[in-house]
Amino acid sequence: MLFQFPVIVDGAHQEAEICFATEREVRRLASWRPPRTLPEDPLVARKLFDAIEFARLASNRWRYYHRDGAAVKSLDGLIKVIGANPRAEVAMVLVARPVWHSEISTLGIAYLRRTWCHHLFLEFFATHPHVIAKRNERIGGVGAGILRQIVALAETLDVPCVWGEATEFSAGWYEEQLGVEQVLDHFFIEEAVMEHCCNELHASQEQMLARRAKA
Amino acid sequence: MMKLKLKSRRIRPVEELWAMEEKLPAVCGPNPAAYAARYGLKLSKTYSAFLRRERENGNGAHKAVTIRRKLVAA
Numbered sequence: 022m023l024f025q026f027p028v029i030v031d032g033a034h035q036e037a038e039i040c041f042a043t044e045r046e047v048r049r050l051a052s053w054r055p056p057r058t059l060p061e062d063p064l065v066a067r068k069l070f071d072a073i074e075f076a077r078l079a080s081n082r083w084r085y086y087h088r089d090g091a092a093v094k095s096l097d098g099l100i101k102v103i104g105a106n107p108r109a110e111v112a113m114v115l116v117a118r119p120v121w122h123s124e125i126s127t128l129g130i131a132y133l134r135r136t137w138c139h140h141l142f143l144e145f146f147a148t149h150p151h152v153i154a155k156r157n158e159r160i161g162g163v164g165a166g167i168l169r170q171i172v173a174l175a176e177t178l179d180v181p182c183v184w185g186e187a188t189e190f191s192a193g194w195y196e197e198q199l200g201v202e203q204v205l206d207h208f209f210i211e212e213a214v215m216e217h218c219c220n221e222l223h224a225s226q227e228q229m230l231a232r233r234a235k236a
Numbered sequence: 237m238m239k240l241k242l243k244s245r246r247i248r249p250v251e252e253l254w255a256m257e258e259k260l261p262a263v264c265g266p267n268p269a270a271y272a273a274r275y276g277l278k279l280s281k282t283y284s285a286f287l288r289r290e291r292e293n294g295n296g297a298h299k300a301v302t303i304r305r306k307l308v309a310a
Contacts, residue, residue: 029254067290068262074283075263081277132265145265153262164260165253190261197256200248201240214240225250 024173025120026166027229028128031159034232035121037128039170041095042114047083050076050114050130056154069154072147079114079132079145086112096177099135103178108137115174117167119160125151128163131171141175143185168198169225172210172218182211 028037042050053076055069086092092112093099102109113135117128131146148163175183187195187204195204199214200221210218265271269287272279 027250029251063290070283070286071263071268074268074280075265075271077280077283078268078271078277082275143265145263145271147263147265148260161257162250162254164257164262164264165250185264186266187264188261188266191264194256194259194261194264197259198253199240200243200246202243204240205238207238209238209240212239213242217242217245221247221253224247225253228250 024170025229026117026162026170027225027232028119028160028162028166030119030121030123030161035119036229036233037117037119037163037166039115039117039167041093041098042083042116042130043094044087046116046127047080047087047114050080050127053077053150055150056156060154065153069150072150072153075132075145075147076130079130079147082132082144083112083114096174099178103135103139107139109135110137111135115167115170117163117170124157125149125160128152128160129167131167133171135178135180139178139180140182140184141171141178141180143171143183145185146171164194165198169218169222172215173222175210175215176219176222181215182209183215184209184211 025036025038028035053073055073059066059069083092091110093102099111099113102111111134113133115131115133117130119125119128127149129146129148129152132144134142134144136142146167151157152160152163171183185208187206187208192204195208199208199210200217201214268283269279
């Protein structure tokens, strides 16, 4: 799988790609570090350390599943596993990378599980500490892009439901991103919400292709 | 299970979705400590040290070290 999605970098449109993490990439997540000087804003500092800790936890959890033969490293691998055992539960890490030349090699990650009943459970996703700190480049749209690409993955696999947990800090963001009335401590992207997300995803992809054709 | 209700079926341009980026908590998922506890994982020493520093001085930065010379009476 190699989907591309638009992001905004220092006010200009750029493209990023998202793919399944290889074993090497998953191991490298444990080496995310904060910038040398921490931002003054305690909330941003907290975001940085939470992102680093989640990258490390994702790396740990994925390797745990991998040892058990229940982690996938590609879309083909996932399709094969589901074909062999429709009730298989597998873990995967999606990695978003910049397509333009950037000092940041990974923009963000998402740790997901395909559950036994063919749903996708988004355990968490995090953006890279340097994307959060906005030191060298101001990169926007990574969160929205990752969420839409998870919907794209669900659409590709014909998964009827993507679900996850929302906290007091993320509930409002999910509400706005999904365009729904209220998100409490969990969310289910399914039926009309899934259809709407797919429509918005297709519109943004068409916009990206049109921009590419113009350039 | 609470079904989500769409506010509107209007297809929003990607720029509108980007505008919400400031509100992104950067980490969407449970609290790392809660997550680690749920799955029996250990929090890293760095993160635990950050939480300790955060409780002490707000943004979790290391304390500035100042070296002062002791004044010795002549």
